[in-house]
Amino acid sequence: MQSIEIQKNYAHRLKYIPTKISKTKEAHKKAIEKFSPEAKKADFELTQIYKNPDLSLTEKRQQVKEILKSLHENIKNEIFNA
Numbered sequence: 001m002q003s004i005e006i007q008k009n010y011a012h013r014l015k016y017i018p019t020k021i022s023k024t025k026e027a028h029k030k031a032i033e034k035f036s037p038e039a040k041k042a043d044f045e046l047t048q049i050y051k052n053p054d055l056s057l058t059e060k061r062q063q064v065k066e067i068l069k070s071l072h073e074n075i076k077n078e079i080f081n082a
Helices: 004-014 017-034 037-051 057-070 073-080
Strands: none
């Protein structure tokens, strides 16, 4: 069993998760607006992999790795530096 202090800290942090998720989604949306068509396509494919509940974490990593390996360096930079 966790100590009361750890439980309180955990409960306190849980309150901020929805806000952080919302801010992350908004930042992602703004970044996509600036992407080239190729980067938008790659981002869509990567997002679909991460959203797929039928894939294991290992499968997701492998598929993401394959997509990233296939991208031109400037497209990777565009996505990673957004």
